[in-house]
Amino acid sequence: MKKTKIYLILSIILYISFLSFFHMSDIVTITKEVKDMIINQLFPTLFPFMLIITICQKVGMIQLIAFFLQFISRPFFRVSGNALSIYCFSILSGYPTNAKMISNAYSLKQIDEREADLLVKCAHHGSFSFIVYFVGMTIFHDIRIGFILELAHILPTLIYFLISSKGKSEKMTWCNAWYPFSSAIYQHKIFDIIKDSLKECMIAFIYIFGFMLVCKVSLISLSHLFNSQIILFLNGALEFSSGIILFNGSAYSYHIKLLMSVFYLSFGGLSVFLQVYQLMDHTPFHFKSYLFFRCFHALASAFLVFIYLMN
Secondary structure (H helix, E strand, O other): OHHHHHHHHHHHHHHHHHHHOOOHHHHHHHHHHHHHHHHHHHHHHHHHHHHHHHHHHHHOHHHHHHHHHHHHHHHHHOOOHHHHHHHHHHHHHOOOHHHHHHHHHHHOOOOOHHHHHHHHHHOOOOOHHHHHHHHHHHHOOOHHHHHHHHHHHHHHHHHHHHHOOOOOOOOOOHHHHHHHHHHHHHOOOHHHHHHHHHHHHHHHHHHHHHHHHHHHHHHHHHOOOOOHHHHHHHHHHHOHHHHHHHHOOOOOOHHHHHHHHHHHHHHOOHHHHHHHHHHOOOOOOOHHHHHHHHHHHHHHHHHHHHHHHHO
């Protein structure tokens, strides 16, 4: 996996370096567009939740919640309370915070390899605020549509998470749940945790900016190979947020715009894949099964919206 990552990064660097010599003005324009998108759209809807959840996870608050969730997770989902808590918080926080939570939980030995591989597929959601408020209210001007897209986005992962075959998990004792929180408070670690969390989240946003920029720049070369209509569809497959915005500014029908919006949200796009790949660097998971599940998730979500539109 590490060797593949090295070759992948090397190829991207060489590609961007070669392309920059021939499309300098385009790259400057795209860089400004990506910067504005992150500052105006992603940062307000993603960063606060990423920071709060990272702090809560490091201070032990999420493990306290997991203690109570295990009474539901173990009999119904056959996973630990930590795994179910990560799934629930991924709905609120969105990607790539989900990958960051999974990686942190695995390094803290709160989840095992089996649960990490399951969560990287299932705990993969756009943030609640982005879908409901930005896509629903700002793009479609109807908060009800935002909730419909959110429901169609979540149901496929929830059903798979519920029915997938999983093993037994150890029951967490109250002492195990309470100790990380109490030690962080009593040993005055809280300020160090906040400082480290801020640093980690800012680094994560640098990755987000970089991978979004790479995916947007790649469209320059693709535009020479495909016509504008194909590029319009490919845009969301590379970077979902800008893809949704551009597609909803096209001349396609309202129904097609809804279907493609939920498809892009559930698929995630190449930019999200690279972000997850980076944040899960030290966490084992099967990338092929992850990619296959992304296709299933996108098609299942689009099918649910199609059923809604047929009624």
